[in-house]
Amino acid sequence: MKHIIMVMLMVFAFAKAYSQGPPITADKPIMLGGGSFTMKTLTEIRNTERGTIVYAPVMLHYLPTKNSLVALHIPYTSYNFNDIDGSGLADMKIMGKYQFYRNDGTGKTFRMVAKTLQTLPTGKEIDVMDISTGKYAGYYGIVAGLETLKYGISTEIGYNWMPDGTLDEFRTKLGFGLPLLKPQYPNKQLNLYFEYNSVWLHERxxxxxxxxxxxxxxxxxxxxxxxxxxxxxxxxDAGRALNYSVFVGTRYTF
Structure with missing residues (x-):
């Protein structure tokens, strides 16, 4: 519990700052113009004491307006655990965002969005957080951040509710972005990201x-x-501990 309090204090302390370009494992309050589409994927190779799982989602994001977003995530997964192995469709997800605050300045912008992520029980019940639980879950949170030409910091805080399972969680994220190239046209960026993710599953x-x-x-x-x-x-639990994850992804906006 003391770790949760520490991270929550960090999140609110840094809630006035955001990064160059879209973050990798965190989320963003920055939205493109209305009517735009983004096709993206972010494959995760997660190695745990239980075994290894590969999670490869295809994600389509659409902005009906300049301050709203809807998205569909269709994921494939392959896993080789000590107790089970297999492959197939993981839990599909539907996401919605609404930007309710925006304050632009010279070379910077601060924004806040409300976010929901509805997880559909389309995957097998292999009890893997955020990937394949075979149970419905609804996440509700706030994402905030400030993006400038020199740096950025993003924050997120929310709760994931699983009514028929034991994976209810308080979730907080804190991400720092550092651009290595000067702003230029056409756009070309090389960015470093330093991101923290805190998860507390209070039922377990x-x-x-x-x-x-x-x-x-x-x-x-x-x-x-x-x-x-x-x-x-x-x-x-010792048999469920994370050793490491590797993320590889790409996104295309049109």
Whole structure:
């Protein structure tokens, strides 16, 4: 519990700052113009004490207006655990965002969005957080951030409710972005990301604080992402502990 309080204080302390380009393992309050589509994927290779799982979603994001977003995530997964192995469709997800606050300044913008993520029980019941539980879940949170020409920080806080399971969780995220290239036209960016993810599953008395180090190349309307995620704190059953995750992704906006 003390770890949750610490991370929540960090989130609110830094709720006035955001990164260059879209973050990798975190989320963003920055939205493109209304009527735009983004096709993206972010494959995760997650190695745990239980075994290894690969999660490969195809995600389509659409902005009906300049301050709203809807998305559909269709994921494929393959897993090789100590007790089970297989492959197939994981839990599909439907996401919605609404930007309710925006304050633009010279070379910077601060924004806040309300976010929901509805997880549909289309995957097998293999009890893997955020991937395949075979149970419905509804996430509700707030994403905030400030993006400037020199740096950025994003924050998120929310709750994931699983009425028929034991994976209810308080979730907080904190991400820092650092551009390595000067702003230029046509757009070309090389960004470093430093991202933290805190998860407290109070029904199981599990807690994780994870750190991700990522790099991103963005050119015009396409980006390429690479990140490695490691545990900083784990209070979780020994057989379920995370060793590391590797994220590889790309996104295309049109």
């Amino acid at each position: 008395d599990w807690y994780q604080l994870l750190y991700s180090q990522g790099i991103q190349y963005a050119g015009k309307n396409i980006t390429y992402d690479l990140a490695v995620q490691l545990p900083l704190v784990q209070e979780i």
